[in-house]
Amino acid sequence: MKDANRTGRMRDINGPIVTIELPGARSGEQVKLGELGLLGEVISLRGGDAIVQTYESTDGLRPGEPVRGLGRPLSVELGPGLLGGIFDGVQRPLEAIALASGDHIRRGIDLNALDRAREWRFTPNPALEPGARIGGGTLLGTVPETATIEHRVLVPPGIEGELEEIAPAGDYDLEATIARVRDAHGASRRLGLYHRWPVRQPRPYRRRDDGVAPLITGQRVIDTFFPQLKGGKGAVPGPFGAGKTVVQQQIARWSNADIVIYVGCGERGNELVDVLETFPQLDDPYTGRKLMERTLLVANTSNMPVVAREASVYVGLTMAEYYRDMGYDVVMLADSTSRWAEALREVSGRLGQMPVEEGYPAYLASRLAALYERAGRVETFAGASGSVTLIGAVSPPGGDFSEPVTSHTKDIVETFWALSKELADARHYPSIDWVGSFSGHVHTAAEWWHQEIDPNWEQRRTAALALLARDAELSRIVNLVGPEALSDPQRWELEGAALIKEGVLQQSALDDIDTFCSPAKQFALLDLAIEIYRSGESLIRLGVPVSELQNLPLLAKMRRIKSLYSSEELDRIQGFRDEVEEAMEGVRGEYAKQD
Incomplete structure (x- = not known):
């Protein structure tokens, strides 16, 4: 926007909504209100007046106080130094504000989101030479923003032309010029390590x-x-x-x-x-x-x-x-x-x-x-x-x-x-x-799971959800007439669903072991719960009473195993799986002898 720093006055104040007179005001433009310089944004134009929403409390403002147009929409600063930062709702750095105004944010305080004094180690893109055609998204160079993230300095969207010069490797602050580009009209534009972008305008890309x-x-x-x-x-x-x-x-x-x-x-x-x-x-x-x-x-x-x-x-x-x-x-x-x-x-x-x-x-x-x-x-x-x-x-x-x-x-x-x-x-x-x-x-994720973890992932997930749906039906019957009305297979379905809910779905954020579960461990637990249920199901068909299966110690351990072994101890989960198979075969052997 052009004609920045125009002045006007406030006419009416209604909470965070302020009516102003500002010649040449445009929808979306940022303004500063009153002697305090409160930040606001024009959201509507009505005749010769502009309606402003204010990002700070308007307590104490009076009609007639001055207004100044900034000539740009609500924007953020984009460059090295964002990561690790804590900002308020309009990208003011809260740590810097605390140093400047204490525990309470002083109204009208205006601080840069990015530290202008800090220098960054810039390494230019070796593939770029003066005379090259560049445009939005072209990599100018890199900056080590943190030890884990490389900040890639790109030409901002909407800028293109012939590269006139690019800075050599070295330490630069945010205001330094790292490149110059000559546009189609022959004008030379400087490029730095940071730029501004309107927050309500999505940044462009080549394709989705x-x-x-x-x-x-x-x-x-x-x-x-x-x-x-x-x-x-x-x-x-x-x-x-x-x-x-x-x-x-x-x-x-x-x-x-x-x-x-x-x-x-x-x-x-x-x-x-x-x-x-x-x-x-x-x-x-x-x-x-x-x-x-x-x-x-x-x-x-x-x-x-x-x-x-x-x-x-x-x-x-x-x-x-x-x-x-x-x-x-x-x-x-x-x-x-x-x-x-x-x-x-x-x-x-x-x-x-x-x-x-x-x-x-x-x-x-x-x-x-x-x-x-x-x-x-x-x-x-x-x-x-x-x-x-x-x-x-x-x-x-x-x-x-x-x-x-x-x-x-x-x-x-x-x-x-x-x-x-x-x-x-x-x-x-x-x-x-x-x-x-x-x-x-689900189907797209299944391709990743099948390739990276196990080809039976989607089948196991479907079986678990079917068991949980069956549990919801049977629980309504239990609530009405009691568990005695259910057959042994139905009671085992409830037990299988409980294994899914307690052994797989439940997960404590405060448990040092179980707060995070790797995909491999996730599948191992799910597969184990389904295998226990299916083994028990086959035993019940042989005539094993559900009460005997419910008394097996392995069921209690299945509920706890998620917190016993970490994601790096999959071999121990496999060891428990061997225990389960041995216990189930033991029950099967006893009833085979009775037959």
């Missing part, structure tokens, strides 16, 4: 690809039963206390993505404090170094201005797309999209827009769809493959999955991990309900 590999989270109920592909769209809906935040934190900690972005969007401050204090202490299970070396956090708690909550998700997504363009697999976790939607509802109400379902604006569904559409696996302009996996938590009031945010999200996403208050009350964690959840990626 289908997902091919699952996102391994180390959580059995997710990876084995309801898998998510890299580049997929997922949701974790659940009522208060069902464990949404823990599920997302486990995914952030253990997923095999290259980059993790965690956006705390309107959640309680104590939950985000736990994230902010815990994550910097965690070790990366894949590199042995600190997890924050490939993680960045966006923190916008429920007591922060509601409009910044709406912006925080777009800020996180834009940074995710930036690393995707480098060819990395990024997972972004938004906790929660319900709080994001509530911000939309509040702003639309103050604007006087017609409410529809439960007071939400009519454009809720389209905004949600556009948000999730920015996820995906793509081929970048550099020819690399990168992905953004977007997983949003949803907090339906009272656990009502028919409310608008949950129902619209369910129509959009490909993976739906429905959390159950009943399972959480029964201390079954993760409380993902196998009846209400689904994944549209």
